[in-house]
Every structure is written in C-alpha cells, then in structure tokens.
Amino acid sequence: MEWNSPEPPRSITVRRNPHRSARPTTTNAAPKTSTSHSLSSKNLKIPNFPLDDILSMDIQLNTNPKIPSPNPPNSLNVFLRVRPLPIAPPKSKQIKPSKPSKSCLTINDSQSITISPPIRDNRLKSEVFNGFSHVFSSDSSQDEVYEKLMRPMVEEFLNGRSGLLAALGPSGSGKTHTVFGSAKEPGLVPRALRRIFESDAGKSSLVSRSIYLSVFEIHSEKGKGEKLSDLTPDGSDIYMQQSAVKGLKEILVKDVAQAESLLTHAKSKRATATTNSNSQSSRSQCIINIRCAAEDTEGESEAVLTFVDLAGAEREKKTGNKGGRLLESNFINNTSMVFGLCLRSLLEHQKNPKKPLQKHFKSSLLTRYLRDYLEGRKRMALILTVRSGEEDYFDTSSLLRQASPYMEIKFCDIEETLNLPRNKRRHQIIGNEQKKRVKLTIADGRNDVTVISRDSETFQTKEAKSREILDGNNGIPVSRVDENLLPEVNCTDSNIHRQYYFMQGFSKALWVVLKQYKERVKTMQKDINILTENLRVGDAKYLVMEEELLKLKSQCSCPNQVIGVTSCSMGGLNSEPSFCEEEFTDHGKVVSTDVQGLACLECKEKEILHSSGEKCTLHVCELFGVAAPEEPHECSVSECKTTNLSCEKALHTEGKVDVTLIPKSSENHDLEEESQSGSVTDGLQELQGSRCVNALKVHLGDSSSGPKSILSVDESIDTDFILTSPHKANLSSNELKIFSPHNHQVHQSLMEYQTPHDMSKIDCHESGQRKKCDIQSTDAAACLHRSHVVDLIDQGESCGRDTPNNIDKENAGNGPGSKSRLEKKETSHSKPSKAGRPKRRLMPASSLLLRDTGSIGAIEENIHFRGGKGGQKLVEDEHKRTKGNACLMRLLKNHLPR
Ligand SMILES: Nc1ncnc2c1ncn2[C@@H]1O[C@H](COP(=O)(O)OP(=O)(O)OP(=O)(O)O)[C@@H](O)[C@H]1O
Known part of the structure; x- marks a missing residue:
C-alpha cells in the first residue's frame, strides 16, 4: 500500500540532554517559560504509533480462547533417586559377607539412566530413560536431594506458591527415607521445615507468618476399604467429603523442634509392617501438609507445601504377603495404579485435548484429595525411588516405564488456589475448635452461604471480609443450596482471569476495527492515486497541446496569431x-x-501591386464551395492603406x-x-x-x-x-x-x-x-x-x-468565375467611387x-x-x-x- 503519510522511524533517538544551543545559559535573558517550552518541545518527541506493525500481526480470532496462565508453562519435574544396593548381613561369623548384587541400572548423566536386564534373560534389552530433572545416584546425600529438588519448591512456597512432592517407587526403594529421613539423615520434610523457620527468623516484624502442620494417612485395614487417620497428636477420626478432609487437625508450629517432633510422632503412628522387602514397610499413603499463612503490609498470602509418601508397590512373590497383608498390598498397589492413571490421563488429555480427562481420581481417596494436582491445576513434582539390584530390575523397569512419560506433563493452567488449607481448616475447626459457632449469612447474589467462624472475636473481621471468607481463608461454608457451586477458585484469581479475558476480547475487537480501517484507507489511497494519475495525464495533454499551439504559431508566417x-x-x-x-x-x-x-x-490578404509601383494589402473574401473570384478587386493605394489600417486597428488591440x-x-x-x-x-x-x-x-x-x-x-x-x-x-x-x-x-x-x-x-x-x-x-x-x-x-x-x-x-x-455574394452586395450598396475597393464582408x-x-x-x-x-x-x-x-x-x- 502506498502510504502518503510519513513512515514511522525505524529507530528513535532520544536526546536526554537538550542540544547545546537549547540549553539555557546564565546570561540568557529569555523568559524562563519560553526556555522551558523550547526544552519541552524538543524533548516531546512522540514516536509514531506502530500501526503497520500491529496490523501486520496475525491474530487468530478464535471464539473460545484459552486463558493462558500468567506463569510460563512448566513441565512436571521428575527426579530419580537410586537407593544404594543393600549389603546382605553375614548369616554367621564363619561365612564371609555376601557380595553385593549386580546393578541393573547405570546412570548415564544427571538426567539419563540405562537399565539392563539380568544377563540370564536374553529376551530383554537394555532401556534408556532420560529427561529426568535430576538423577540422584546411590551415594547422593539427603542434603543434595534437598538442594536440588526441594529448595526451589520451598522458596516458591515461601513466596506464596503451593506445591506437591510425591514419592513413588517400589517397596523398600527409599521413599520414606527420602521424605522423612532419619534422625541422622533428615529427609526433605524436616529440611524444608528448617528452611521455612530460618527464613521466618529473618523476616521483619512487619511480616507475620504462621506455619501450620498437618499429617494424615490413607490406609486400608485388610483391604476393607480406605480409611483416613490423623497422624498428629490427639488426632481423631477424619473423613473425606468431596476432595476435602474433614476433621483433620492442623497444628500451628512455632519452631523446627516442634515440627520435627510432630513428624516423628506421625511417622511412628503411621501404619507399618514387616515384609520381605522392607522391615518397616509403609502400609499407607502418608500426606504431610505445611501451610504458611503470611500477612504483611501488602496483604495476606497463603501457600501449602504437600508431601506424599506413597506405599510402595509390591509383588506378591517378592513380598510373600498372604491373607490380610495380601489384601493390604492390593490396596497399596491399587492406589499407586490410580495415581498413575490420573497422571496418564492428564498427559493424554494435554497431548490431545479432544480426549477427555478421565476421572480416575474418584477411584481412591488419595487421588481425590490430590485432584487439583493430578488434573494439572497445581504445580507438583515427582521423585522416583528405585533399587538398582538385578533382582529389582522388573520393579525398576516397570516404574520407569510408567512414570517417565509424566515428564511431558505441562502445568499450563496453574491455579494458585488455596483449597487445601481451607479444607484443613475445616477439619481443624470441625474436629477441635468448634467452640463458638457463629453463623454468618452472606447474600452473594446467587446463594445464601452460612459461614462458621472460629470465634466471636474474629467475627467482625470476617463479616467485613465475608466474600473472602467464601474463598476459604477464614471461614467454612457449611451449607449451600448447591455445594458444587462453591467457588473452587480464588476470587482474586478469577477476577484477574476475567479481566484478562475481557481485555483480550477488547484488544481483538480493536484490532479488527483497525484492520478494517486500514483496508478502507487502502481503497481511498487507490482512488487518490487514480485521480492523481488522471490529473497528471490531463496536465500532460495540456502541455502537449500548448506545445502544438506554439508550434503552430511558429509555423505561421503571419506575425500575429x-x-x-x-x-x-x-x-x-x-x-x-x-x-x-x-x-x-x-x-x-x-x-x-x-x-x-x-x-x-x-477573407484573405492579398498584396496588390499598383501601377504606380506601390504595394498594398487587400482583404479578399472567398466563399468555400463557391468559386472564388479569380481576380482580386483593384483598389487605389489610398484605399488599400485605409483598409489595411482599419483591419489592423479593429481586429486586435490589446488592452482595449x-x-x-x-x-x-x-x-x-x-x-x-x-x-x-x-x-x-x-x-x-x-x-x-x-x-x-x-x-x-x-x-x-x-x-x-x-x-x-x-x-x-x-x-x-x-x-x-x-x-x-x-x-x-x-x-x-x-x-x-x-x-x-x-x-x-x-x-x-x-x-x-x-x-x-x-x-x-x-x-x-x-x-x-x-x-x-x-x-x-x-x-x-x-x-x-x-x-x-x-x-x-x-x-x-x-x-x-x-x-x-x-x-x-x-x-x-x-459558377466558376461568378461573383460572390459580397461582391453583389457591394454592387448594390457601395458608392461608385469605391467600386474598386476590396470587399471585406463579414457575415x-x-x-x-x-x-x-x-x-x-x-x-x-x-x-x-x-x-x-x-x-x-x-x-x-x-x-x-x-x-x-x-x-x-x-x-x-x-x-x-x-
Ligand atoms: N538412599 C538411601 N541411603 C541409605 N539407606 C537407604 C536409602 N534409601 C533407603 N534406605 C534404607 O532402606 C530401607 C527402606 O527404605 P524405605 O523404608 O524408605 O523404603 P520405602 O520405599 O519407604 O518402602 P515402603 O514403601 O515399603 O515403605 C530403610 O532402612 C532405609 O534406611
């Protein structure tokens, strides 16, 4: 498109300091206002609006745009930790310690491993698994694992981002060791608590932060259904409603010691059993929640850091479980399988959005509780623990085949929701702190919600923040017309998303209008060009005709035109x-x-040579189509002069x-x-x-x-x-x-x-x-x-x-030679003395x-x-x-x- 308006400059030079000539001097007598005006006028270089650049963008005007997450898409971090090969204790003092079994796993690099089948089985081939966030070797320490795996999550947690770390692996592979650790080698949870309280000590008094800890397990006694148990001291029976655990006690932790004590108590309270694979094999799924509620000058923030120590999958042959223990093992395996199905469904759904997200989470309490994580709405990480012995080849290979594809899961629609702490507060209040129940009815335009506050002291504040209470920060919605209408998303985030959606729609509408305007300008520009071209052609024709006229004039023998x-x-x-x-x-x-x-x-001029030798010019009129007089009329010299003079003066006198x-x-x-x-x-x-x-x-x-x-x-x-x-x-x-x-x-x-x-x-x-x-x-x-x-x-x-x-x-x-009409007229009207005068007849x-x-x-x-x-x-x-x-x-x- 030809755009007559000046093109926007490719680069804009901004002069920060005025030009030397524009700088006011001390002796400058000019008024200050004028100087400032000149300076401001120099500095006020407003760059042209990059309309062309904007309109050249190709925007897909999909009617149902997907609201992108404000955070960049993150993949699911999958870590791998290899447990050291166990050294079999000597059966007797006479017998030398048995040699450690061969390893089926080789670490290629920090992100890749190769597992090789036992030599005796030629049907299997080595497999390479890569793409791990990090591979911790068998000699990696707890601290190393924490630094590379947990520290980033803890830092995000301290900044208000929730997260989940789940440990998966066969029985005896070191999940509990990694999560809880031991007194000598504390695991990730105690290390995280230490880091949290360390950071809390460095905060100013203006920031108040509260750390809450809750631990519970999901187990199945002899395969008779799943059961929730609060692992905190004085923990009562809890149950799950929807995705919320009711009755869970959330303990406000003051320091690291208290936190570690609670952890120790929870670990000891957790159901364990001795199996062939593990002397202290976990028989339940353990969930640890660390909630941080912070309040500073900028407002309130809350985040939850969740650890899940799953019970390890077990093989019947390997564990040797029988009876009720076998049923228990089935429950454990089933939970691990459902957990994996949920992630698998999420992955397939992300790869092919047409494929619906299966609701596998309903199959177990654990997956129901972790629904937001398993559906990709919250950020999580996995650590796979494996044993590297040849005898563990099938367990390791099975786990890696199942879990390695999870690396492709993307967290694109992260919701920084706070459902979990709300649920925990529900449990806490319902189970332990229902001292004063104050009903607060809130008309939110859709339903009347009854909120139960913890005590009457905070009621006033909660009334003022009634809508925030609905978000689960400080209250519990106990009754609604439809519980499904309970807002699952933080209102603030929802508003932000809604505003983003509206602004995106408005921007696209504006973009469309600009596009149409540009097309109209193009059309008008074409019309202008056509008109300009026509005008130019017309001018050229005019010039050509003028030149031809001048040429004609120059060719004319007459002095005048x-x-x-x-x-x-x-x-x-x-x-x-x-x-x-x-x-x-x-x-x-x-x-x-x-x-x-x-x-x-x-009428022509004809020169006549008189007998006296003088020449004069006569005007002789001839008729087209009629024979012109062959001979011009004779006239006297005086008559010629007179006639000539008359013509010249009469016919052209400029300025008169x-x-x-x-x-x-x-x-x-x-x-x-x-x-x-x-x-x-x-x-x-x-x-x-x-x-x-x-x-x-x-x-x-x-x-x-x-x-x-x-x-x-x-x-x-x-x-x-x-x-x-x-x-x-x-x-x-x-x-x-x-x-x-x-x-x-x-x-x-x-x-x-x-x-x-x-x-x-x-x-x-x-x-x-x-x-x-x-x-x-x-x-x-x-x-x-x-x-x-x-x-x-x-x-x-x-x-x-x-x-x-x-x-x-x-x-x-x-006929030929006959006289013209003028001549006849002349004969009838002219005087005899003028008979010889040339006749100039004007019709x-x-x-x-x-x-x-x-x-x-x-x-x-x-x-x-x-x-x-x-x-x-x-x-x-x-x-x-x-x-x-x-x-x-x-x-x-x-x-x-x-
Ligand atoms: N990385 C490790 N370094 C040293 N010892 C380890 C490591 N991992 C595990 N262990 C030891 O292995 C034994 C079994 O570990 P752990 O109980 O953590 O396995 P598990 O995966 O939790 O098994 P289960 O699922 O049956 O509970 C423990 O005694 C633990 O101390």
Whole structure:
C-alpha cells in the first residue's frame, strides 16, 4: 500500500540532554517559560504509533480462547533417586559377607539412566530413560536431594506458591527415607521445615507468618476399604467429603523442634509392617501438609507445601504377603495404579485435548484429595525411588516405564488456589475448635452461604471480609443450596482471569476495527492515486497541446496569431436565423463561415501591386464551395492603406475594448478614423443607408475598460456596420449603444452565453424596442481564447441583408468565375467611387477561436439555447446547421495541429 503519510522511524533517538544551543545559559535573558517550552518541545518527541506493525500481526480470532496462565508453562519435574544396593548381613561369623548384587541400572548423566536386564534373560534389552530433572545416584546425600529438588519448591512456597512432592517407587526403594529421613539423615520434610523457620527468623516484624502442620494417612485395614487417620497428636477420626478432609487437625508450629517432633510422632503412628522387602514397610499413603499463612503490609498470602509418601508397590512373590497383608498390598498397589492413571490421563488429555480427562481420581481417596494436582491445576513434582539390584530390575523397569512419560506433563493452567488449607481448616475447626459457632449469612447474589467462624472475636473481621471468607481463608461454608457451586477458585484469581479475558476480547475487537480501517484507507489511497494519475495525464495533454499551439504559431508566417473566433446569429425579415462563424487574425485575415452551409467566406490578404509601383494589402473574401473570384478587386493605394489600417486597428488591440461592426456596404466610412476623432455618432449617422445590423465583431482586450461594456444598436441608425470603441467613442458610462433599425421586429429578448472558460460573456437582451449586448470580460487576455456570442436576431422587414434563402439563391447561380455574394452586395450598396475597393464582408456572425473541438459542443448548446423563442425553427433547420458545423469542423481541422 502506498502510504502518503510519513513512515514511522525505524529507530528513535532520544536526546536526554537538550542540544547545546537549547540549553539555557546564565546570561540568557529569555523568559524562563519560553526556555522551558523550547526544552519541552524538543524533548516531546512522540514516536509514531506502530500501526503497520500491529496490523501486520496475525491474530487468530478464535471464539473460545484459552486463558493462558500468567506463569510460563512448566513441565512436571521428575527426579530419580537410586537407593544404594543393600549389603546382605553375614548369616554367621564363619561365612564371609555376601557380595553385593549386580546393578541393573547405570546412570548415564544427571538426567539419563540405562537399565539392563539380568544377563540370564536374553529376551530383554537394555532401556534408556532420560529427561529426568535430576538423577540422584546411590551415594547422593539427603542434603543434595534437598538442594536440588526441594529448595526451589520451598522458596516458591515461601513466596506464596503451593506445591506437591510425591514419592513413588517400589517397596523398600527409599521413599520414606527420602521424605522423612532419619534422625541422622533428615529427609526433605524436616529440611524444608528448617528452611521455612530460618527464613521466618529473618523476616521483619512487619511480616507475620504462621506455619501450620498437618499429617494424615490413607490406609486400608485388610483391604476393607480406605480409611483416613490423623497422624498428629490427639488426632481423631477424619473423613473425606468431596476432595476435602474433614476433621483433620492442623497444628500451628512455632519452631523446627516442634515440627520435627510432630513428624516423628506421625511417622511412628503411621501404619507399618514387616515384609520381605522392607522391615518397616509403609502400609499407607502418608500426606504431610505445611501451610504458611503470611500477612504483611501488602496483604495476606497463603501457600501449602504437600508431601506424599506413597506405599510402595509390591509383588506378591517378592513380598510373600498372604491373607490380610495380601489384601493390604492390593490396596497399596491399587492406589499407586490410580495415581498413575490420573497422571496418564492428564498427559493424554494435554497431548490431545479432544480426549477427555478421565476421572480416575474418584477411584481412591488419595487421588481425590490430590485432584487439583493430578488434573494439572497445581504445580507438583515427582521423585522416583528405585533399587538398582538385578533382582529389582522388573520393579525398576516397570516404574520407569510408567512414570517417565509424566515428564511431558505441562502445568499450563496453574491455579494458585488455596483449597487445601481451607479444607484443613475445616477439619481443624470441625474436629477441635468448634467452640463458638457463629453463623454468618452472606447474600452473594446467587446463594445464601452460612459461614462458621472460629470465634466471636474474629467475627467482625470476617463479616467485613465475608466474600473472602467464601474463598476459604477464614471461614467454612457449611451449607449451600448447591455445594458444587462453591467457588473452587480464588476470587482474586478469577477476577484477574476475567479481566484478562475481557481485555483480550477488547484488544481483538480493536484490532479488527483497525484492520478494517486500514483496508478502507487502502481503497481511498487507490482512488487518490487514480485521480492523481488522471490529473497528471490531463496536465500532460495540456502541455502537449500548448506545445502544438506554439508550434503552430511558429509555423505561421503571419506575425500575429489567431486571436479569436466569434460566432453570431443573424436573422432577416421572414427569414430564419442563420449563423456564421468567423475566424480572424490580427493581420486582418478573416474566415467567415456560414453555418447553414450556404456559403463559407474566407477573407484573405492579398498584396496588390499598383501601377504606380506601390504595394498594398487587400482583404479578399472567398466563399468555400463557391468559386472564388479569380481576380482580386483593384483598389487605389489610398484605399488599400485605409483598409489595411482599419483591419489592423479593429481586429486586435490589446488592452482595449474594441467593438467592430463591419459595414456591409462598401461605403468608405473609416469608422476607426472617426472614432479616433471622437465623432462616433456622426460616423453612425453616415451609415444610415444600411438596412440592418448583420455583423458584429467584438474584441475584449482591456480589463481597464471596466468589467462591463454595453453595446447596443440605435434604431435610428439604419446601418449594418458600426465600428467604434468604448474608449474612443466618448460615450457616457463607457457604453456603446447599438439599436436595431426602426421597422425591425426584435425577437430575441435575452441571450446570455457563457464562454467555455467562464471568463467572458455577452448578454443580449431586449428592452422594448431596444436591444442591448452586454459584454463582460474579466481578463483582457481572455480574448485570445474565449468564444463570444452576440445574438442580434432581427427580423425587420426593411432589413436588406441577405437571408439564408437569398444567399442560397445567389450562391446557387454562382459558377466558376461568378461573383460572390459580397461582391453583389457591394454592387448594390457601395458608392461608385469605391467600386474598386476590396470587399471585406463579414457575415452577421460572431467569431470564435476554438482551441479544441470541445468548444463546438458549447456552440451547439448555445445555438440551442438561443433558439428560445425560435427554438422550433432551430430544430427544423438542425440538419442545415449540421452542414455548417461540418464546414466549421473542416475549417478547424485544417487549423488544428495533427
Ligand atoms: N538412599 C538411601 N541411603 C541409605 N539407606 C537407604 C536409602 N534409601 C533407603 N534406605 C534404607 O532402606 C530401607 C527402606 O527404605 P524405605 O523404608 O524408605 O523404603 P520405602 O520405599 O519407604 O518402602 P515402603 O514403601 O515399603 O515403605 C530403610 O532402612 C532405609 O534406611
């Protein structure tokens, strides 16, 4: 797209300091305001809005956009820890310690391992598993595991982000060792608590932070269903409702010692049993929650860090479990399998969104409790513990095959929700702190919610923050019309997401509008370009025509150029209007064309050599289509001079307004001479022998003559030709009046012709028996280009001029060598003494100089317009005028450049 507006700069230079010349000096006498204004004006460089860049973006306008998470998408971190190979204790002192079994696992790098089947089984091949967040070797310490695995999660937890770490692995692979550790080698939970309290000690007094700890387990006694047990001291029976554990005690932990004590108590309270794989094999899924509630000047924040120590999957052959223990083992394996199914479903759903997210979480209490994590709404990490012995090959291989694909799980829709602590608070309140139940009914526009507060002291605050209570921060919704309508998402996050959604929609709508606007601008720009091109072509044509005109002028042997063409109409008694068009030059060459096609006159200059040896120029008019006189008329030297002088002065006088009426008769009235003497009236009186006015030639050459000159014919003057000038006529009001003869019946009432260039016009109108021709000119030079039309339709019976019929008759009899109509007229009207004078006959028509053929149309229109009253006759004679126009066209073609 061609964009006329200036393009935005590619780079913008911002001058931080004003230019040296713009810096105010100490001696600067300029007012401070002006200086600051100049500085501000220099600094206020507003870069152009990158509209093109924005509109060039390709935005997919999906109707149901997925709200992206404010956090970048994170993959599920899967760590792998290899337990050291156990050293079998010597069975007796005499027998040497047995050699450690061979390892089936080889660590390739920190993210990749290779497991190899036992040598004796040739059907199996080595497998490589890579992509782990980190692989902890068998000799890795607890501290190393914490630093690389747990520390990032703890730091995020301290910043208000919740997280989950789940330990998976076969029985005896070291899950409990990794999570809880021992007194010598504390695991991740005690280390995390230490780190949490360390950071709490460094906080300022303005920040109040509370750490709560809750531990419970899910187990199955002899396979008779799942059961929840609170592992904290004084923990009572708890149960799960929906995804919330009810009755769970949440203990406010003051220090690390208290936390470790609670952990020790929970570990000891946890159900364990001795199996072939582990002397203290965990028989339950243990969940540890560390909740941090912080309150500072910026507000309240809360996060939960959850640890899950799953019971290890067991093989019947390996564990040797039987009976109830076997049922217990089935429950453990089933829970691990459901846990894996949930993650697998999440992964498949993320790979193919069309595949629905299976609700495997309903199959176990653990997965119900961890539903948000298993459905990808909360961030979690996995640590896989394996044993590397050859005998553990199948367990290790099975676990890695199952869990290694979990690395591809993405956490794209993270919700920083706080359901878990809310649930825990529910358990705590319901089980232990239901001292004072205060009902608070909140009308949230949808349902009435009853909130039970912990005590009456905090009720006032909770009432004020009733809606926040609904989010689970400080209250418990105990009854709703529909519990499913309980907001599962934090209102703040929901509002943020809603605002984001609306802003995204608004931005896209704005983008669409801008796109449409750009298309419209493109279309308009194309139109502008087309118009500009047309204008340029028109200018080029104009220049070409001007050049051709100049060339034509240069080719003309005459010193001067054609200065005008005037057309007029004439009418006689009982005759139809006839039209004659003339082209004349300033050297006196006149071409007169009878538009009716009856006769086309051409007046030429011809040099005549007199017997006295002197040369003079004569004007000889010839008829087109009629045999021109073979011999020019002889004239005397004085007559030639006079005629020549008359022509030159009458035809072109720049800077003046000349009105020329050429006498039809050959009477030697040198009107120009008379006008110069100021006796126009006398000159007109001498022309009274003529019958009517049938020729008028107008030159507009001087704007100084006034914007308007009036030309009229006095009825008392019975003449055909009047030559005068407003300047020289010495008439009042710069007027020249020409009245029609006495007995002529004036038909034309008003005629106004606007020249094609709209610069000059001549108005002819009737006032009683008086006809006036108003000539207006706004530019003296316009006489070179304009067409002036003077309509002097006169049907007086006494008009002796030739009617078209008469002319036709006359011409009809003309043969080669016969005299023209002008000559006949001259014979009838001219004095004998002037018989030898060359006849210059101007038909009663105005002259027009047509620059191009387009003027013809204007003339045609004008002819029609003038037809006013006699329009019907004009229509009847249309074909005759067409012949005349053809003659005019032939004449113009001979003069126009080719
Ligand atoms: N990385 C390790 N370094 C040293 N000893 C370990 C390591 N991992 C596990 N152990 C030891 O192995 C034994 C079994 O470990 P642990 O109880 O943690 O296994 P488990 O995976 O929890 O088994 P289960 O699922 O049956 O409870 C423990 O005595 C523990 O001290």
